[in-house]
Amino acid sequence: MRVLLLVFALVWSLAQAFPRIGVHEGFTRLVFDLPGKEVAYTLSQEGGLLVLLFKGVDAEAKDQVVNSKEVASVQTVPEKGQVRVLVRLKAPVEAATHRYSDPERLVVDLSLKSSPPPPTKPTDPPTAKAPKPPRPVVLLDPGHGGVDPGMVGYVVEKEAVLDVALRLKRFLEREGIEVRLTRDRDMHLSPDKREDLSRRAAMADSSQVNLFISIHVNATPTRTAQGVEVFYFGRAQDPRVLSQVIRENGGGDIGQRLTREAQSVAERILTDIVAQANQRYSQRLAETLGRKLSQATGSPYRGSFPGDLFVLRYAKVPAVLVEIGFGDHPVEGRRLADPAYRDKVAQGLLTGILTFLANGAFAR
Numbered sequence: 001m002r003v004l005l006l007v008f009a010l011v012w013s014l015a016q017a018f019p020r021i022g023v024h025e026g027f028t029r030l031v032f033d034l035p036g037k038e039v040a041y042t043l044s045q046e047g048g049l050l051v052l053l054f055k056g057v058d059a060e061a062k063d064q065v066v067n068s069k070e071v072a073s074v075q076t077v078p079e080k081g082q083v084r085v086l087v088r089l090k091a092p093v094e095a096a097t098h099r100y101s102d103p104e105r106l107v108v109d110l111s112l113k114s115s116p117p118p119p120t121k122p123t124d125p126p127t128a129k130a131p132k133p134p135r136p137v138v139l140l141d142p143g144h145g146g147v148d149p150g151m152v153g154y155v156v157e158k159e160a161v162l163d164v165a166l167r168l169k170r171f172l173e174r175e176g177i178e179v180r181l182t183r184d185r186d187m188h189l190s191p192d193k194r195e196d197l198s199r200r201a202a203m204a205d206s207s208q209v210n211l212f213i214s215i216h217v218n219a220t221p222t223r224t225a226q227g228v229e230v231f232y233f234g235r236a237q238d239p240r241v242l243s244q245v246i247r248e249n250g251g252g253d254i255g256q257r258l259t260r261e262a263q264s265v266a267e268r269i270l271t272d273i274v275a276q277a278n279q280r281y282s283q284r285l286a287e288t289l290g291r292k293l294s295q296a297t298g299s300p301y302r303g304s305f306p307g308d309l310f311v312l313r314y315a316k317v318p319a320v321l322v323e324i325g326f327g328d329h330p331v332e333g334r335r336l337a338d339p340a341y342r343d344k345v346a347q348g349l350l351t352g353i354l355t356f357l358a359n360g361a362f363a364r
Helices: 002-015 157-174 193-202 239-248 252-269 273-297 332-336 339-361
Strands: 020-024 027-033 041-046 049-055 062-065 071-079 082-089 093-100 105-112 137-142 178-181 211-218 228-233 301-307 319-326
Touching (some): 027 082, 157 319, 193 252, 211 339, 228 273, 273 319
Parallel strands (some): 137 211
């Protein structure tokens, strides 16, 4: 438990960093979350030091060890009315900057300057190759598993969502996207619900994963509801949503306790600019997935909602929980048992992910 708390503390500290830092194959990425479009900045490089100066920005003093091929460390120095960021380089670099809106941010990619090629004879074949862009990495979480069957109706939730996740994995890999799974068979990560959800959440590491999608099957006491719902992390406002959140957090006393823990994290988002930015991305991902899934299956789109979901609470990347349909509805439940319909579900999720990535969400 002590190690787990230390890991959570580290994750929370990294989430508030200015800049956020990602080490990728061939480059190091610095992401500066900005309070508005009016923020101006300058960038200069002097020998082994890259200096960025931001006017009208507040940030905590911090010295982050990076130790990538390009960068040794990044130091953030708050000054009166401005913030200076000192990037200590390991070698000469080329800096590519991109400004994005909604939310406002500056992305700086640092790659090593290529050495001039040695003289070649006219007969020598060309050897230079264009660098490959980084591949997006999607983490799929088939909910429940092992000792936890999830909802049981016309389908068993743990079986249906695993099948959909494996189909989606194949579709994504055909598009050149790397896919990881929290489970690839009928298993639990821990028989303890809190530990199980915590291990799934810990896999959503922003330095290795770009999207986190947890897949579930819905249920209702009346067994009359049908349709698609998608949740992103935040305070649940609707009592019906809160009931659903408690069920997905384990149900009963454990579900209520884990929901209270998640609520305390959700409250911090109100004062954390970085977390708010990620929440907006997650909301956009939820809306995109919900609409594309509805279009692919013909199932009604019931909306996207904030929820205090334990498995999403520490995600530093766009993260959602998708309810692909109601497994206890006499029509939709039987559809979810049909392999052809599950293919449609996976196709809808694929289209939503590709649409989200195509709109520039991967370049964070």
